[in-house]
Amino acid sequence: MTAPNDKNIFVHHVTRVEGHGNIKVDIKNGKLVESQLQIVESPRFFESLLLGRRYTDVALITSRICGICSTGHTLASINATEDAFGYKPSEQTILLRKLLHRGENLQSHVLHLYCLVAPDLFRVGSVVPLAATHTDVVLRALRMKKLANDLAELVGGRAVHPQSAVPGGFTSVPKVSALLDMKKRLEAAVPDLTETAKLILSVADKFPNLQRQTEYVSLQSDNEYALIAGDICSSDAGRIDIHNYRKVTNEKVVDHSAAKHCAHKRSSYAVGALSRVNNNFDKLCPMAKDVAKMFGFKTPCNNPFMNNLAQLLEAVDSVVHAIQIIDTLVKNGVKDVPLDITPKAGTGVGAVEVPRGILFHEYTYDAKGFITNANCIIPTGQNLANIEDDMRTFVPQIVNDTKEEIAFKLEMLVRAYDPCISCATHLLDVEFVD
Amino acid sequence: MAKKVTIIGVGSEIRGDDALGPRVIAELGKDRSLTDVELQYAGLDSMNLLNYLLETDAAIIVDAVNMKRAPGSVAAFGLAEVRLIFEVNQLSLHGMSLAYVLTLAESMGRLPKQLVIVGAQPFTTEGLTLSPEMEKVLPEVLRQVKEQIAIFQNG
Numbered sequence: 001m002t003a004p005n006d007k008n009i010f011v012h013h014v015t016r017v018e019g020h021g022n023i024k025v026d027i028k029n030g031k032l033v034e035s036q037l038q039i040v041e042s043p044r045f046f047e048s049l050l051l052g053r054r055y056t057d058v059a060l061i062t063s064r065i066c067g068i069c070s071t072g073h074t075l076a077s078i079n080a081t082e083d084a085f086g087y088k089p090s091e092q093t094i095l096l097r098k099l100l101h102r103g104e105n106l107q108s109h110v111l112h113l114y115c116l117v118a119p120d121l122f123r124v125g126s127v128v129p130l131a132a133t134h135t136d137v138v139l140r141a142l143r144m145k146k147l148a149n150d151l152a153e154l155v156g157g158r159a160v161h162p163q164s165a166v167p168g169g170f171t172s173v174p175k176v177s178a179l180l181d182m183k184k185r186l187e188a189a190v191p192d193l194t195e196t197a198k199l200i201l202s203v204a205d206k207f208p209n210l211q212r213q214t215e216y217v218s219l220q221s222d223n224e225y226a227l228i229a230g231d232i233c234s235s236d237a238g239r240i241d242i243h244n245y246r247k248v249t250n251e252k253v254v255d256h257s258a259a260k261h262c263a264h265k266r267s268s269y270a271v272g273a274l275s276r277v278n279n280n281f282d283k284l285c286p287m288a289k290d291v292a293k294m295f296g297f298k299t300p301c302n303n304p305f306m307n308n309l310a311q312l313l314e315a316v317d318s319v320v321h322a323i324q325i326i327d328t329l330v331k332n333g334v335k336d337v338p339l340d341i342t343p344k345a346g347t348g349v350g351a352v353e354v355p356r357g358i359l360f361h362e363y364t365y366d367a368k369g370f371i372t373n374a375n376c377i378i379p380t381g382q383n384l385a386n387i388e389d390d391m392r393t394f395v396p397q398i399v400n401d402t403k404e405e406i407a408f409k410l411e412m413l414v415r416a417y418d419p420c421i422s423c424a425t426h427l428l429d430v431e432f433v434d
Numbered sequence: 435m436a437k438k439v440t441i442i443g444v445g446s447e448i449r450g451d452d453a454l455g456p457r458v459i460a461e462l463g464k465d466r467s468l469t470d471v472e473l474q475y476a477g478l479d480s481m482n483l484l485n486y487l488l489e490t491d492a493a494i495i496v497d498a499v500n501m502k503r504a505p506g507s508v509a510a511f512g513l514a515e516v517r518l519i520f521e522v523n524q525l526s527l528h529g530m531s532l533a534y535v536l537t538l539a540e541s542m543g544r545l546p547k548q549l550v551i552v553g554a555q556p557f558t559t560e561g562l563t564l565s566p567e568m569e570k571v572l573p574e575v576l577r578q579v580k581e582q583i584a585i586f587q588n589g
Contacts, residue, residue: 062463127538128534128537129541131542132543135542145481146482159478159479159482
């Protein structure tokens with residue numbers, strides 16, 4: 001017999017997230033005994049797949065780690081390769097990469113907010129009932145997603161898994177006329193962003209008010225909202241060179257998860273849109289800051305559910321910045337430049353802010369440009385310990401709710417991190433001693 | 435001018451017979467006799483598929499379908515003739531199924547006026563190309579797709 005104050009909650013395969021994870025919570029006598037986010041997805045061995053591959057193949061392979069942040073993996077991979085070879089990309093290449101990255105940021109955030117989060121706020125099981133009652137909302141989501149897809153395709157050659165972005169630059173560059181057409185469409189999307197903000201504001205009281213201080217980790221740069229370059233910034237420890245990323249991530253194996261856990265200055269740290277916004281709020285565009293004001297949003301924000309709002313701010317920032325990047329590209333003229341990168345033996349690190357947080361790739365190459373060692377640390381893996389710490393704070397606050405309500409709120413918490421569990425899963429390397 | 439028909443190929447190019455949809459689109463692309471058709475490869479991007487459906491009045495979707503018939507069986511059917519099987523809550527960004535997208539379009543009241551699915555029961559979904567058995571079925575799939583195009587354009 002279970003006592004009335006005992007609750008065992010088990011959510012098998014949390015829905016509306018990528019990949020497979022279970023929530024397990026054990027409450028005895030009204031007290032939380034254990035809460036876990038179990039990662040049950042099988043590992044994928046991407047790092048081993050890379051061994052022996054030539055540098056020209058690597059970004060194309062790592063792009064396949066994820067269908068949502070394929071651009072982020074491509075760019076982190078290219079950064080690591082160029083760093084290993086001591087190669088510095090041109091200003092045009094950097095601008096095109098930033099534009100491509102903005103496309104993906106918008107794609108991912110729009111999809112997460114509309115298809116995965118909105119159903120929670122409207123208390124429906126999925127986006128299907130919303131499609132019937134709020135057809136205009138779903139049409140708007142589709143419009144914005146298509147715009148973001150087309151932006152990514154214009155620069156990367158494909159909406160996902162970009163083809164033209166390679167170490168050394170781009171194998172083809174967009175035409176100025178196409179960039180100008182895209183600029184018009186981005187400008188026309190501003191009302192959709194405003195409507196998105198209004199929609200989320202109308203249901204913002206549905207986000208639980210969970211307050212828990214944690215360490216926020218993201219990229220940071222002096223002169224811009226850092227997304228594809230910069231230093232690591234920890235809200236506890238300040239700036240850290242990306243080459244020392246292992247001192248931050250400290251991956252360790254835990255027995256209930258096929259993905260490793262990470263911790264730096266505390267028992268856990270957070271990455272993602274909220275970490276970026278907390279660390280770099282002053283670098284957001286004025287329109288994003290106006291939206292923050294609409295919500296009374298202030299940094300540092302210690303409510304993990306506000307990661308959803310941080311994604312909205314970034315979606316706004318991405319459209320505004322994409323327009324500015326196009327202006328600069330058009331002013332400078334877009335030149336089709338041949339690639340001029342030469343392999344060199346060495347180790348390099350790439351760090352990119354993908355939609356779900358900071359992503360690290362590290363490769364070691366031999367003199368001919370073949371990989372001898374690879375390491376990829378994925379944002380969701382970095383967030384897992386933080387999600388569990390959130391659950392430990394959150395469950396005692398909601399312990400008197402029904403089991404169903406506790407389960408619902410915990411799923412909502414996990415979804416707020418927009419986790420990509422399939423990507424996070426990779427297993428320990430072992431070496432047997434004879 | 436005949437009515438414009440959109441043909442949408444769905445499926446993964448690297449999952450055995452699931453490559454049927456993309457393959458049919460590629461084959462139709464080589465066929466000079468076709469007029470007033472728009473060929474779309476939706477791959478695995480369900481939001482793209484939804485966009486294509488919303489933009490047309492007449493659509494033919496080509497996909498490998500589990501009809502619980504013998505492998506290689508080919509059929510053309512409308513939504514009224516089948517029950518779509520899916521779990522409504524099993525939605526992720528990658529995992530929005532064809533059944534899900536069709537339901538979504540329907541609940542928005544935006545399904546194309548004319549819609550037919552041409553499907554074949556797969557032999558296998560392993561391997562990087564269509565199975566040799568499915569290669570033999572391909573002409574029949576193409577024949578049925580073209581038959582549907584003619585019905586939509588003349589009907």
